Amino acid sequence: MYIFREQDIKVDFIPPQFEFCDERISKGDVEYDALVLLLNNNKSGWVSSFVSYAPIQVYYSPAFSVNILNSNVVVSYKTDNGFPQFVKEIQHDLGSVCAKYS
Numbered sequence: 001m002y003i004f005r006e007q008d009i010k011v012d013f014i015p016p017q018f019e020f021c022d023e024r025i026s027k028g029d030v031e032y033d034a035l036v037l038l039l040n041n042n043k044s045g046w047v048s049s050f051v052s053y054a055p056i057q058v059y060y061s062p063a064f065s066v067n068i069l070n071s072n073v074v075v076s077y078k079t080d081n082g083f084p085q086f087v088k089e090i091q092h093d094l095g096s097v098c099a100k101y102s
Contacts, residue, residue: 071090
């Protein structure tokens, strides 16, 4: 089935800033740059997911969001067909969760 095959995420949809831990982060901020590097280094191998994941470590913008769940990374972004969601297991060393999600 098409939805279970591995696919690439659209890294060119990554916004110029995210809301993270109640702050805006953008290029030049350690958290933003680390997240963009992680996504760019892991463009392929994502699987569509229809599971609802609890927010753990969320990088949010209205058109693109990333939820870090230990080694699982969940990406969702706006397309002409809605907000598809993709998941991939990735080893990373992004920071700890925000206090508001713990």
